[in-house]
Amino acid sequence: MSPAALTLVLVSVCMHAGWNVLGKRNAPSLASFALAYGVGGAVLLPLTLLGPALTALPSEFWVWLTLSGLCQMLYMGGLAWAYARGEVSVLYPIARALPVVLVPLVSLALLSSRVLDMWDGLGMALILAGALCLPLSHPEARRFSTYLTPAMGFALLAAAGTVGYSLIDKQALGLMQGAGHTGLTAGAVFMVLQAVMTLAWAVPLLVLLPAERSRLPALHQQGLPMLVTTGLMMTCTYGLVLIAMALTDEVSYVVALRQLSIPVGVLMGVLWLKEPASRAKAVGTLVMVVGLVLVAL
Numbered sequence: 001m002s003p004a005a006l007t008l009v010l011v012s013v014c015m016h017a018g019w020n021v022l023g024k025r026n027a028p029s030l031a032s033f034a035l036a037y038g039v040g041g042a043v044l045l046p047l048t049l050l051g052p053a054l055t056a057l058p059s060e061f062w063v064w065l066t067l068s069g070l071c072q073m074l075y076m077g078g079l080a081w082a083y084a085r086g087e088v089s090v091l092y093p094i095a096r097a098l099p100v101v102l103v104p105l106v107s108l109a110l111l112s113s114r115v116l117d118m119w120d121g122l123g124m125a126l127i128l129a130g131a132l133c134l135p136l137s138h139p140e141a142r143r144f145s146t147y148l149t150p151a152m153g154f155a156l157l158a159a160a161g162t163v164g165y166s167l168i169d170k171q172a173l174g175l176m177q178g179a180g181h182t183g184l185t186a187g188a189v190f191m192v193l194q195a196v197m198t199l200a201w202a203v204p205l206l207v208l209l210p211a212e213r214s215r216l217p218a219l220h221q222q223g224l225p226m227l228v229t230t231g232l233m234m235t236c237t238y239g240l241v242l243i244a245m246a247l248t249d250e251v252s253y254v255v256a257l258r259q260l261s262i263p264v265g266v267l268m269g270v271l272w273l274k275e276p277a278s279r280a281k282a283v284g285t286l287v288m289v290v291g292l293v294l295v296a297l
Contacts, residue, residue, distance in 0.1 A: 005244040009257045012244075015237035017264040019230055020079070020092055021272055026222060026230075028083035029215040033076040033234070034202035039224075040231025041195025048192050051185030057176065064172040065190075068165045069197025075161025076198070077205070078154045086151035089269030089281060090134045093262040094152070097131035097288065098159035100124050100259055100295070103166050119294050126291030127259060133284030134266075166254075169194070173246045187243030195235050253295065262288050 023033060048054060082091045101124050135147065169190065176186035206212045219227065245254050263285045269275045 002247055005247040005254070006257070008240040008244040008247075009254060010260065012237045012240040013258060013261040014264060015233050015240075016258070017092075017261040017268055019233040019237065020083075020261075020265055021088060021268040022230055022233075023080070024083045024088040024269075025273060026226070027215070027218055028080040029212060030073075030077040030080050030202060030209075031206050031212045031215040032219055032230075033080050034073065034199055034206070035219060036227050036231035037072075037076065037195050037234045038199030038202075038231070039227050040233075040235035041192045041199070043228060043232060044192045044195075044235060047188045050188055051176075051182065052180040054189075056179050058179065061172055061175040061179075064168050064175070065193055065197055068168045068172060068194055069201050071161045071164030071168060072194060072198040073161075073201040073205075075158050075165065076202070078156070078158030078161055082151045082154035082158060085154070086149070087269060087275045088273060089266045089275045091151055091155045092265040092269070093134055093284070093288065094131045095155040095158040095162070096259050096262050096265070097127045098156070099162040099166060100127050102159065102163045106163060106167060123291040123294030126294065127262075127288050128291075130284040130287030130289075130291065131262075133280050133287065136280040136284075165194075169242060170245055173242060177246060183243055183246030186246050187239055190242050191235055191239030194238075195231075257292070257295070259288065259292055262292075 023036075026032065079092075079095060082095065104120070104124070132147075135152075172190060173183075173186050176190060177183065181189065206216075241254060241258060248254060266281060266285050270277045270281070
């Protein structure tokens with residue numbers, strides 16, 4: 001991975017953990033996440049003028065964009081519904097860690113990606129093992145049923161959404177570059193289009209789900225500045241990752257390095273949200289960091 005791509009991912013890491021913790025503090029819901037993301041995309045809409053015109057993109061690109069918006073919506077819904085039922089310092093790492101294992105496997109099976117070596121596999125296994133340690137904060141939690149909760153189920157939904165959009169977006173960015181975009185313009189334009197498409201997928205659910213409709217007055221009370229701030233963080237953090245994806249050949253590495261947000265998110269959850277600290281969280285986070293170093297090197 002090039003130094004430029006690595007730098008972009010590291011900046012994205014801090015922003016991603018920040019908006020997740022901010023979202024948890026402000027009553028998480030699909031409505032809050034999707035509307036903020038859509039507002040962020042609307043503010044950055046002029047970026048779609050960068051590079052070749054949108055009409056120059058092939059029809060296949062728009063299919064990938066539509067599927068990407070669906071996966072992003074599932075990801076945001078999974079995160080929001082998980083955070084409403086549990087601790088961000090436990091659920092955020094799990095939702096972030098599982099794609100490190102799943103993306104290479106799916107990429108190998110469907111996209112003929114290269115086979116990752118032994119050190120990659122060991123690092124990814126450590127990341128997964130560390131994530132599974134996080135919920136084990138007390139002896140009573142050390143049983144399999146600890147993982148069979150609605151919060152864990154929604155965290156798995158978020159992980160599945162991440163796998164989907166990570167692989168889909170790599171294909172879409174390749175089509176954009178084939179149409180004349182650079183890595184920079186492709187990432188900038190796609191992050192805006194994806195935010196708008198995600199909101200388009202979310203709106204029907206917001207209308208159909210009473211629990212989500214009931215959240216809308218609370219969002220109004222928070223005010224537009226908070227919505228815009230959160231939306232810009234959400235949009236720009238993934239925009240940086242999209243640019244990094246365009247600058248590297250192996251999407252699995254980008255997805256893995258993004259997991260550096262895991263220890264940052266755990267610390268924010270404990271220090272900012274005052275969630276319980278435990279030895280299991282400390283050990284799990286340390287194991288993840290070791291795994292991330294192996295993957296990065």
